[in-house]
Each structure stands twice: as structure tokens, then as C-alpha cells.
Amino acid sequence: MGFFAIFILTIIIAHSIRFTQSAVEREAAEQAKETQLLTRDEIAAGFSSVFTELNDASFRLARGTPSYAPSQLKAQITFATENVTAIMSRQISFSQMFLVSLDFDRRAFAMLSQRSKTKTPVTQENLGRVNRAESDIRMKATFVSTNQTDSIPTQVSTTDYRTSTPVSNCTVRYKPLNSWDERTYRDFRLPSTPTTEPVPAGWWDFWAEKNGIPGQHKQFIFYTNETLRLIDIGAP
Numbered sequence: 001m002g003f004f005a006i007f008i009l010t011i012i013i014a015h016s017i018r019f020t021q022s023a024v025e026r027e028a029a030e031q032a033k034e035t036q037l038l039t040r041d042e043i044a045a046g047f048s049s050v051f052t053e054l055n056d057a058s059f060r061l062a063r064g065t066p067s068y069a070p071s072q073l074k075a076q077i078t079f080a081t082e083n084v085t086a087i088m089s090r091q092i093s094f095s096q097m098f099l100v101s102l103d104f105d106r107r108a109f110a111m112l113s114q115r116s117k118t119k120t121p122v123t124q125e126n127l128g129r130v131n132r133a134e135s136d137i138r139m140k141a142t143f144v145s146t147n148q149t150d151s152i153p154t155q156v157s158t159t160d161y162r163t164s165t166p167v168s169n170c171t172v173r174y175k176p177l178n179s180w181d182e183r184t185y186r187d188f189r190l191p192s193t194p195t196t197e198p199v200p201a202g203w204w205d206f207w208a209e210k211n212g213i214p215g216q217h218k219q220f221i222f223y224t225n226e227t228l229r230l231i232d233i234g235a236p
Contacts, residue, residue: 038099044088046106051081053113061112064121072127073112076134080109083141090144097186098150098200101176102140105133108178132178136203139223143201146225151198153228158192158208158215158235166193167235170208170215177203177219192235199229210236 053059054077061070087102108129115122144150158170170192175185188195192208201222208215213236220231 037096038103040088040094040099043099043102043106044084046103047081047084047109050106050110050113051077051084054109059113059116062115062119062121066122066124066127069122069127073130076130077109080105080134080137083137086141087137087144092144092148092150094150095198095200097176098140098202100184101136101178101200101202101204104176104178104180104184105136108133129178132203136176136178139203139221140201143223143225149198151200152222152224152226153196154199154222155194155196155228155230156188156192156206157194157230157232159232161234167208167210168193170210170235172206172208172233174199174204174206177205179205196228206231206233208233208235 061073084102108126111126112122112130114120115126140150143152156172158167158172159165160167168191172188172192172195173185175182188197190196199222204220204222205217206220207217215236216234218233222229
């Protein structure tokens with residue numbers, strides 16, 4: 001192999017190493033960002049920024065958005081603003097999953113502002129996400145307004161629905177219903193069945209997993225004060 005060929009090969013290898021390192025660094029940065037804990041101040045500031053944009057005179061829904069959307073969204077923005085204010089006024093130490101689900105609610109409203117800026121029509125899927133966000137915020141505000149906690153003790157049983165028999169050693173998982181990121185789930189610390197852990201007020205998507213196989217997802221609403229909430233989900 002000639003000197004020039006060796007020189008070119010050396011350059012290619014060096015670029016490849018730098019590219020690999022930068023890709024690894026980017027992935028590590030993203031993972032660090034994902035695991036970074038949210039704070040109530042960050043959530044409050046994020047909602048304040050989004051609601052300021054949505055209430056600005058320049059906010060317009062693009063042509064092609066369903067005709068009923070403007071009046072519906074105006075009411076939802078008003079209710080959500082009031083309920084977020086009520087939540088943040090409570091002197092409660094919020095759990096991380098409570099804050100994570102609130103952040104996905106914020107993102108649903110932020111999407112409206114982004115689509116307004118890019119003159120992109122709001123779709124039925126977008127409206128559905130905003131509906132769920134407003135409902136989730138309302139349930140959280142209702143619960144924390146009368147309780148000194150954000151969570152409800154919850155006992156989950158896993159059942160084989162074909163035979164109506166309990167199935168043990170399942171991992172119970174749940175995530176915010178409005179989450180589009182499957183990595184935002186939380187595991188119950190102990191396997192079923194049953195297994196008990198506090199679950200924050202709101203709208204959640206539950207499922208069980210065993211031997212790497214997930215079961216059917218099931219939605220639950222948490223907003224009433226209960227000594228112990230009992231729920232049942234299907235085992236894989």
C-alpha cells in the first residue's frame with residue numbers, strides 16, 4: 001500500500017473515530033437529559049410561557065383546523081391555566097411521575113403554539129391530546145386541592161382473563177396517558193400479584209410484563225381520595 005493510500009486511510013479512520021465519539025457523546029447527553037429530574041419551578045415556568053403564547057393576540061389557528069376548535073380550545077386554555085395555578089399554589093412535595101405527566105400536558109398545549117407559528121393545521125389527534133391534557137390537569141387540581149399528597153395508595157392485581165386466575169411475578173408498569181414516549185413508564189418496585197405502590201392523581205396507562213412479554217394496556221383515572229385503590233390488569 002502506497003504512502004498516499006495510507007495517508008487517506010488514516011484520515012478516514014480518524015474521522016470515523018471522531019464521528020463515533022460524537023454519536024456516543026450525543027447519546028449520553030440525551031440519556032442524561034431524559035434522566036434529569038423535573039422540578040415544580042420548571043413545570044410552572046414552562047406552563048407560564050406556553051399560556052402566555054396561547055393568549056397572545058398573534059396566536060392564530062391555521063386554515064384547515066376543524067371549525068369548532070377555536071372556541072373549544074379557548075375554554076380549555078382558560079381552565080388549564082386556572083388549574084395549573086391551583087396545583088402550583090399547593091405546598092406539597094410533588095412526586096416525579098406527577099411532574100412528568102404534567103410536563104406531557106404542557107407539551108400538548110405547546111404544540112398548539114408551535115403549529116400556529118408554522119401555520120400548520122391542528123389535527124384531530126392534536127385536539128385529542130389537548131383534551132386529555134386539560135382533563136389530566138383538572139383531575140390533579142381537584143385531588144391536590146383537598147389532600148396533602150399527590151398520590152393514592154394503589155394495589156394492582158394481574159390476572160389471566162381467559163381463566164380468571166391470578167398470575168404472579170409480573171412487572172407492573174404505568175405511564176402518563178398523554179405520553180408518546182414509551183420510556184417514560186415507571187415500574188412498581190415489587191412484582192405482582194398483588195403489588196402496592198402510591199400512584200399520582202391523573203390519567204394513566206397501565207400494563208403488565210412477564211418474561212419480556214407485555215400484556216394489554218388499560219387506562220385508569222385517579223382523582224378521588226381512597227384509602228386503597230384496587231385495580232386489575234391483564235397478565236401477558
